[in-house]
Amino acid sequence: MRVAEQARQLAGVTEVAVVMGTATGRSMLAQAAMWPAEAPAGESSDLLVAVRASSEAVAHRALACVEELLSAGRDTGAAGWVAAPPRTTASAARGGSANVALIAVPGAYAVLDAHQALSSGLHVFLFSDGVSLDDEVALKHRAHERGLLVMGPECGTAIINGVGLGFANRVRRGSIGIVGASGTGIQEVTCLIHRLGAGVSHAIGTGGRDLQAAVGGATTLQSLERLAADESTRAVLIVSKPASPAVADIVLRAAVETKKPVVACLLGYDGAVPGGVRAVTTLEEAAAAAVMLAGGAVVDLDGPAPVARGGTRGAVRGLYAGGTLCDEARRIVGGSPHDFVDFGAEEFTRGRPHPIIDPSRRNAAIVEAGDDPTVSVLLLDLILGDCAHPDPAAAVGSALAEARERAQRGGRALSVVAHVVGTDDDPQGLGRQEKTLRDLGALVCASNRRAAETARAIARDA
C-alpha cells in the first residue's frame, strides 16, 4: 500500500493498486474496475500490480516505479539506530545510488577496493600510488568493458560536474573540459583558467602512467569520448607528464575526433601534432590557449612578473609538492647545477601523507638548502584546495626563515621564488596565502612557468 501510494504521485497516474493475487486481492481489483477480462489466472502468491494512467507510456513509468520501490534495499535507520559504517567498498556501494568510489588506501590494498568498486558498477577515482602497471592495465581494461572510468592510480585530482575529488581547487564552472595524466598539472591549469576569468566543465584525471605504452591511454581515450558527448564542454585541454610518442599520437588523433577545439600540453613530447590541435609546452600557455579557444577574452595574468632584486648568482633548488610542476620548472630552469626534488614522488609518499597535506619533509629540505653554498634561489610551489594543508604558507614560514638565516650566517643571500596553486574560493584563500609568502620575503609569481623563469633569471643574472 505504501508502494502504491508513492507510485500514485507520478503525473498522469490516476490509480495504482499493489495487492496479492489471492481471491481477496482479485476481488478488490475487480471492485475498483482494475481487473481486465483478459488477465491471466496466476497464483495466489503472485503480486498483482494494476495501474490506471493517462497513457501507456505513463503506465509503464508507474510500473517501473513500483518495481523499483519493491526491490529497493531500504533500512533508513529505524528508531534512532545509528548504522555501523560499511566494512568494505563492496558493501558500501550496495543498495544506494553511489556512482563513484574514491580510493586512497595503501597501494597494496587499493587494487582490491578498485575491483570491488568496478564489480559494484562504480567509477573509480584511485588516489593511491604503489599500484603495479599490470594491475593498472587490468583495472582499466575491465572498467572499459563495463563502461566505467578508472581515474588513476596515483590520480591526485579531478573535477566532475563542479565537484572536486582529491586535491582539487574551487574553480569557476565553464566550458573547458580537461583530461590530465597529471594531478598538479590539472590543478595548475584549472586555477589559471579561473584566474583568466573562464571556467571548467570537467577535469578528468587519468593517473600519471595513462599515456605510457603499456596502458595505451585507456582512460584518456574514454574521457575524450565523454567530453565529446558533453554539451557543456566547448574546448578540450589535454595535459600529461611525458608520454609514449605512439600513445600521444593516438590520443591526439582521438582528441581531434571530439570535433571541439583542442589544446595539448604533453610535457616533453616533440612528435607530430595533427591539424586542429594547438600544442603548447607550458601549463600557463595551455590555460591561456584553452580560454581563448573556448571563446573567452584574451587576457594576461594579473600583474607583471616580480622583478628580482639583490639576488645572488648560483644554483636554483626546486623543492616541489607537485610532480608535473616540478617537471615543468626543471625544463625551464635547466639541469645541473640546478637541482629539483619532487616530494610527491612515490619514494617520499610510501606510508606517509602527501606533501600537499604534510609539509614536514619538504620543510626539512628547505632548511638544509640554507646550508648549501651552491644554492642561491629556492623555488617552491604551494598547493591549496579542499584536501590540502589548511595554511601551507604559514606552514613553510619558519623553514624559510631558518634557511635564509643559515645562508646569511654563511655570508650568502638566498632568494625565494614561489607560486601558489589555488583560487580565492579555496578554503585557504589565494590572496591570503600569497600575502603571507610576500611577508616572508618571497617573490610570488602568478604561474609556475613565471616562477621558474624568475628563479632562472635570478640565478643567472644577479
Added chain:
Amino acid sequence: MAPGPDLLRDPLVAVVAGPELFAAALVAQGVPAKRVDWQPPAQPGALASLWCDAVDAANQAALDRVLAAHQILVDVRPAIEVVPGMTRDTVLHAGPPIAWERMSGPMRGAIVGALMYEGLAGDQDEAERLAARGGVRFDPCHHHAAVGPMAGATTASMPVLVVENRVAGNRAYSTLNEGLGKVLRYGANSPDVIERLRWFRDVVGPALGEALRRAGGVDLRALIGQAVQMGDECHNRNRAASALLIKALAPEIAALDLPGKERSRILAFAASNEHLFLNVAMAACKAALDPANGIAGSTLVTTMARNGTEFGIRVSGLGERWFTAPAETPRGLYFPGFGPGDANPDIGDSAITETGGLGGFAMGGAPAIVQFVGGTPAEALEYTRRMYEITIGESAAYRLPTLDFRGTPTGIDVRLVVQTGILPQITTGMAHREPGIGQVGAGIVNAPRACFDRAFEALVQARIGRSGG
C-alpha cells in the same frame, strides 16, 4: 562498451575508502559520501584476483537461483520412497561426512536409536556393534537433498517432508520435528522416543501427507515471509511459522478419515511443538540453495552444516567438496541444571537456515529470540546488520519490519568473510554431549574461520587454473 552510469551528467554520490579528509571534502561540497570503515585485509592480492567479471557473473547466477526459489511443502512420504539414494541399511546424519569412531555422543545416541527404530538392532549394544563394524552405511543428509536438525539421523521408514522448489524443479527433504525434551535428534533413544517415531511413521506422516495433498501444498515462501514479519527467524524461533502451518493444515487434518481421537492427538502434538516448523524451514532453505550448487567460479556458500565434531561448508564453485574445521561450542543460555560443561560442540544441518538468509541472519527481526539465546534486541539487530557485510544479496521474500522492510541478508560470499573476518552468526540449540539426555540450552555460535580460509585458498587456486596464469 556497456553503458555505465553517466559520470559527467549524474549527480555524484561517493563511496570513500581512505582518509577522512577526502570524505569530508566531498561532504563540504554537498556530495553524499559513505566512508568505508577500512581495515587492511590479509592477502589483498589473492582477494583481488577473485573480484573479476567471471566470479561476479557466477555469483549473480547462483544468487538469482537462491532468491528466485519458490518452495512449496507438497507431501510427507517415507524416506525410502522419495529420498534419492536411500536404502534400508542407510543412516543419514547431519553435517559433513564422519566415521562412527569420530562421532560425538548425541550423534551416536541418535544413530543407535534410529537402528533400533528400524529393527536393524535389538538393543543399544547390538546397534553400537553394528555401527562400529560398518554394518550400515553412513552418509550426510546433504548428499541426498536432505537436511536434519541436530544429529539429523534419517532412516528408510521415517516420514520426511517433501518440499518442492517450483522454479528450479528440485525437491528437498527433512524428517518431522519431534518437539523438545527427550528426542532422537539430541541423541535420546529411550523407548518413549522410539515409540514416538513409530507413531510418526504409522499415523502422523501419512496423515500430514494426505492433508498436504488435499490442500494442494503449502506455499512456504509466503509463509516464511509472513512468519519473519511476526518475529520468527525460523531457526530457534518458529512460533509464528508453526502456528501458521497448523492454521493452514488444521481444516484438512480435521477432515481426514481417522478416529477423532487420532486427529485430536495430531493437532495437539503439533500445537504443543514450538519447533514444528524448524524442519520445514530447513527443507525450504535446502530447496532454495541446492540449485545454486556447482556454478563454476562462484564464491557463494551453499551449505553450512555440523556433525557435532566438525563444522563444514560447501561453496557453489567448488562442487561437492567440504571444507571443515573443528566445531565450536555455542555460547548462550542453559536450561536449569545444565552449564557450559554439558554442551556438545555445535551440531546439526540447521545452519542451512543461516545459509538461506534466515536464523541468525534474520535475528534483527526476531527480537524475542534474545530471551532464548541471550543478548539484547539491539544486539540482535546488530547481528543482522553485520551479516549484510558478508552477503551479496537481500531476500525478496523475507523482509524485516525492524529494518524498514529490508530483505534479510542472503548469500554468504567467501570473499567477504575472508576479507572482513566477520563470521556467519548462527542461532542454535545445544545438545548434551552425552547421548540420550537431550537439549541443554540455546545460544549463538560462529562458523569457524578456518572453513572459509580453506575454501578461499581453493577458490584462488581454481581461478589461477582457469586464467592460465
